[in-house]
Amino acid sequence: MTNAGKYHLLEGTSADGEYDLLVTPESAGWGYSGLRVLTLQPGETHALSTGDSEYLILPLTGGCTVTAGGEVFELEGRSGVFASVTDFAYLPPTSQAQINSASGGRFALPSARTQRGGLPARYGCKEDVPVELRGAGACSRQVNNYCLPGTFDAEQLLVCEVLTPGGNWSSYPPHKHDEGRPGQESELEEIYYFEISGGERAFGYQRVYGTEERPIDVLAEVRSGDTVLIPHGWHGPSIAAPGYDLYYLNVMAGPGQERAWLICDDPAHGWVRSTWESQDVDDRLPFGIQETNR
Template structure:
């Protein structure tokens, strides 16, 4: 199995970022992810270049200044404590992120053509979705989602190419199941999208959490083949192939941040289920959603 697509914590670190995945480092065309760690009073300035970005607090709050706008992000204690507000910043801009108390901030990015206005995304506007039932139950925070087959998620927050969501899976459950793919353009059926998974876990009495991620070849020249034990700060790159399941070890809730982008003219998330496992969806109406979910909901609009 390939190991180049599993980046354990620390492997994708640069001087500026705890995680720094670029189109160049991933050897693909569009998707990026950075994780920025700021000490109390810290400040970081970066140029967006040819990409659009969403600044998403993982822990702590910050201010995001771009052009003549300044957005104050309340953030959250951790990814397991609540939905966060966020800021969208366009390509061809200089951005300053500052944090009075310090924190960790994800920068989800995608190469794009259009330069859209900078905007603030309140936590109250984030659709929180329960997906699957039984031991396939998971929570999806659709802060930067796009249209998908059969409907739309996260509609109302415009990006040019970028698609980004958060998934929380209770310990012992399987996410990204049935395995699915989005590695070829088939109008109305499947989008061509690169994808990044970034993981965090809850600990138990000081013992760090863990999970497992599977990616398998889908044909058409796809050779991505991963079965990885994943822990806090790990990244899995998915240029193609069937991905899933994402398995949370019992006793440890699993969080992953998905970042997607691709060459399609339409910003859409259209997937194809693995034919051997697609039947599982038909069983979901027979079982309730895991009672541990939702872990939290979006705050009420003020």
């Protein structure tokens, strides 16, 4: 590990010959969540064996064709993460897949280890992706809910994107999901993968801190391509510096028999939610609608 620390992975520190980013349950030191980021040159094909995990193929930039189990999924993709939501593909465990991009692009491959594997490979249409505006005022952000309970079926995997206008805070108030408490909190390992508008000098910040019983202390300056691992503890805020819009991909999975995303706010800061009632949602949201004017 570099001086980025155990939980903050700088761009390239978790790359290998195939992937720009490679986070496995083993490399993260946990049991379920994983993420790969893949760049394909025009006409290039990548072979993926899903093994004991389920995967999404989620275009970040560009489109691709995914072939698996006799199915062919044509993913139109997008020009970039701030431009629009994207279509995607789901692959169950024990799949042998080919990912080909005629024009080239970058693709996120979030994954979750599972022993179930009863779902088929299938296509996720971008028109069916719920886009949610959360918070208000300086806590306004956009959430693209790709693979959450009630939006898209999976065995263990949960995936969404959060887009935060420059100067705003998201993942706030700080919250956690590291205990299995039925109806209150679900135990989930989480990965944050960041991209930031504004070029190579653009930056944001991510905070993670623990409880007395399970300490963790991360304050990371993040740039495009960086990743933060959250095994437990309160996480937030995610801070978009003024002038730089912040994007992060959330990948979550855990041991619970019920696939659920249940969180607990830090009681020291949960009161902030009540202030949103008197504030408007940031008029820079949603992203994509005003893309030509940004």
